[in-house]
């Protein structure tokens with residue numbers, strides 16, 4: 001076959017090298033976007049007086065036909081072409097001959113690929129964001145279902161202080177909302193229309209770029225053709241958002257692997273989201289969570305790999321930039337599947353309230369005893385000393401605060417009495433919190449309401465599938 005650039009060469013390309021540099025193997029997903037961009041470009045050329053009315057009509061009819069065929073049958077988007085742009089152009093020329101050959105006037109694949117990927121990300125990010133909303137919804141559902149149940153919060157993976165189980169789930173929801181926001185930023189970054197940049201220096205036809213941007217749904221036009229043809233910051237932003245999302249999913253997965261283990265037993269995983277062992281009949285493994293954690297490395301790798309590709313590039317388009325697509329498609333698919341799997345697992349979680357509450361009490365109340373002394377006028381450092389001694393004694397006797405008699409309390413400090421002892425409970429600890437971001441039941445109830453509103457605003461009917469909440 002002839003190539004887009006055959007005229008310049010007197011020999012056919014080496015098969016292996018051609019295959020190596022081609023991107024058609026993976027850029028087919030840009031098909032719709034490439035056709036959409038070409039339709040808009042045809043009209044822009046007509047408006048600039050480059051294409052006659054009958055030519056643009058023929059081109060648009062052919063492009064629409066190509067699009068319909070590609071949509072109906074993915075096997076249609078096939079061939080010996082170098083990339084998706086060459087494929088669409090070949091199909092067009094096969095249909096309309098010379099008029100088709102005119103469509104590439106003033107346009108370069110350098111800006112075309114930038115446009116396509118921007119269009120692609122704009123629509124795909126919205127889908128990924130919807131999955132994140134579903135995950136936030138699932139986490140909120142668990143928070144609601146937990147009611148007033150208590151659990152220990154950990155620092156250094158050592159029991160720290162009691163919190164509401166709802167507070168725990170809302171913590172992960174808060175992180176996922178930041179991921180949603182970061183994806184929004186990637187969309188904003190992609191929201192600049194590059195056509196009119198040419199290969200590097202800009203088009204020498206009277207292209208109304210503002211009109212083109214509006215027609216393609218962009219809010220602005222790129223500012224510099226040299227920058228625009230080699231700018232993939234929107235790719236970096238997207239990969240960063242995916243990597244950040246995966247890091248959050250991974251931390252949630254790690255929590256759940258731990259909290260659903262026999263040793264902790266705070267939460268239970270449904271059979272449907274676990275896997276058995278071929279050897280050990282008793283096993284119910286959290287494979288999905290482990291894979292989410294594992295795949296995080298891969299997505300972080302896509303980000304770091306991509307930044308490494310970018311760092312040494314001289315200005316203007318370089319073929320290295322073609323690496324953007326596999327990074328984007330793989331990070332996107334991996335993040336998408338991981339979010340969906342995580343949502344399914346979260347929806348399936350059951351709670352063992354007795355077990356979490358027992359774990360939330362005991363020595364996790366030490367700070368509350370210190371706070372109580374402070375409330376009674378003892379300087380905090382001194383209070384810390386006193387309670388430290390109590391903890392040491394209790395640990396030695398394998399007891400906790402609840403087992404201390406009124407005399408025991410007083411022995412440690414004259415300001416500790418029966419009334420004080422009565423206040424040292426996990427529930428009292430949680431209720432004593434005052435700040436809006438705290439685990440105080442009122443604060444958590446308000447937070448829950450706020451998250452519900454956030455989810456509601458982002459779901460068409462106000463309810464993503466929340467069957468298990």
Ligand code: ARG
Pocket residue numbers: 023027083109110113317319321322
């Ligand atoms: N397939 C190429 C890519 O993905 C399209 C741009 C080709 N441009 C060029 N000058 N060879 O980057």
